[in-house]
Amino acid sequence: MTVEQIYTGCLAQGAYYIRSGQEAAIIDPLRETAPYMQRLARDGAKLKYIFETHFHADFVSGHVDLSEKSGAPIVYGPKAQPEFEAIIAEDEQIFEVGNVKIKVLHTPGHTIESTCYLLIDEEGKESALFSGDTLFLGDVGRPDLAQKSANMTQEELAGLLYDSLYTKILPLSDDITVYPAHGAGSACGKNMMKETVDSLGNQKKVNYALNQADRESFIKAVTDGLLPPPAYFGMNVAMNKKGYDSFEKVLDKGMKALDAEAFELVAENSGALILDTRDNGEFAKGFIPNAVNIGLKGDFAPWVGALIVDVQQPLLLVTAPGTEEEAVTRLSRVGFDNVIGYLEGGFPAWKEAMKEVDSVHRITAQEFASEFNLETSKVIDVRKESEYQAEHVEDxxxxxxxxxxxxxxxxxxxxxxxxxxxGGYRSMMAASILQARGYRNFSEIEGGFKSISETNLPKTDFVCQSKVFAS
Incomplete structure (x- = not known):
């Protein structure tokens, strides 16, 4: 028996490949199926089942494409209602894969259909738990995403999650390995550890949610401090329930090379958003007017989902040459399937065609320090609240x-x-959005707070409530 975690850092997502003999199962696959098909071919194995822990909100699963290509059925836990053919398992139902068994544990709370899968090895020992978004390392799945579909409040869902964890997961053996669907960086939880694998015994010790005195305290703990979910979450759930275009079709449409003239014409007539995926330093020096910068070398897909409201938005890409396919692939993982082409030759080709160019007024931290006046200067810090509260420029x-x-x-x-x-990644995104909306009277600081902290500018962890943001 082998268990392989296939972790995608950009999405902080774990898919799992389980093989016993010449049969295999895959849990929560990503959109592009080639890596899984390659593993099956490598091992000479037949894919017997595709297990889904729930209808994912933060990415589009590869279950539909993978089922079509392999012939393997898709399996959901109780209460799931997909709009395509699937096995809806019963609680505690057993599925055999080679010489191992996979037991269904219905664990509602994150969503109504949320299900964990318990792996029973060749010796009959319960050895691993594929916990989906029910149990993370250091955290549990947020209970506020399925309120509308379940017709329940987040507190009611949190109560279901408590019941699931405390009656079905905590009684399991301490030496069981926990394989969660996400790690630190995912918006599906608020307190995840950077590790991606742990023992259940250790989680019983360190996970705050598994150490609550009672149901009421658990509900309060897991619902406290939840930030609003990204806008694209609901649209990804719909795609995972209803199905979607094949990845190959999406890739083929997105990989349409456009020279500068054609790119400009399409941009003017299609209503497309120009998405520039180059590094923020390159973008600052010059870009196509109204382009939005979200760098490919970072948490690209989640930021696209957070900042571009509609997954159906037509997109035109400006990339570093050679990264076009990676950009289209990563966009498809979060349901942004409507890429209609990319600029052939990248931004240099645009400049060579003598097209209009814009730039961001970027200054160094040292320049910022020399220009800053505590009484009159306005500073906007676009980091997370927790980062800001740790330390920030005064006022x-x-x-x-x-x-x-x-x-x-x-x-x-x-x-x-x-x-x-x-460090500059997020502020350049903000700068590009601001300029696209007509705001130009600002200076973006190269190197961000990391560079600012090396200057003598006044810094504090005190949050000033007296100043008014808008003038």
Missing amino acids: AFNRPLAYINDWVGDINPEEHFFLHCA
Whole structure:
């Protein structure tokens, strides 16, 4: 028996490949199926089942494509209602894969259909738990995503989650290995560990949610401090329930090379958003007017989902040459299937065609320090609230990037401000969005707070409540 975790850092997501003899199972596959088909061919194994722990919100699963290519049925736990053919398992139902067994444990709470899969090895020993979004390392799945579909409050769902964890998971043996669907960085939880595998025994010791005195305290603990989910979550759930275009079709459409003339024409007539995936330093020097920068070398797909409201939005890509397929692939993982082409030759081709170019006013941290005045300067810090509270420029305003669509209207376009994040990745995203919406009276700080912290600028962890953000 072999168990392989296939972890995708950009999404903080774990898929699992289980093989026993010449049969295999895959749990929570990603959109592109080639890696799984290659493993099956390598091992000379037949895919017997595709197990889904729930209808995922943060990514589009590869279950439909993988089932079509392999012939393996898709398995969901009780209460699931997909709009395609699938096995809806009963609680505690056993599935055999080679010489091992996989036991269904219905664990509602994160969603109504949420299910864990317990692996029983060749010796009959319960050896691993594929816990989906029910149990993370250091955390549990947020109970606020399925409120509408379940017709329940987040507190009621949290109560179900308590019952699931405390009656079905905690009684299991301490030496069981826990394989969660996500790790640190995922928006499906709030307190996940950076590790991606652990023993259940250790989780019983260190996971705050598994150490609550009673049901009431558990509900309070897991619902406290939940941030609003990204807008694309609901649309990904719908795709996972209803099905979607094949990955190959999406890739074929997105990999349409357009020269500068054709790119400009399509941009003007299609309503497409120009998405520039280059590094923030390159983008700052020059870009196509109104382009939005979300760098491929970072948490690209989740940020696309957070900042671009509609997964159906037509997209035109500007990439570093050679990264076009990676960009289309990573967009498809979060349901952004409507890429209609990319700029052939990248931004240099645009410049060579003598097309209009824009740039961001980027300054160094040292320049910021020399220009900053505590009494008159306005600073917008787009880091997370927790980062800001740890330390920030004195009297800076905290406006997290994830909520830019909510706070951008509060800015006075006539008043200059300084803009920064931790290192430049997020502040350049913010800068590009601001400029696309007509805000230009700002200076973005290269290197972010990391570079600012090396200057003598006044810094504090005190949150000033007296200043007014908008003027």
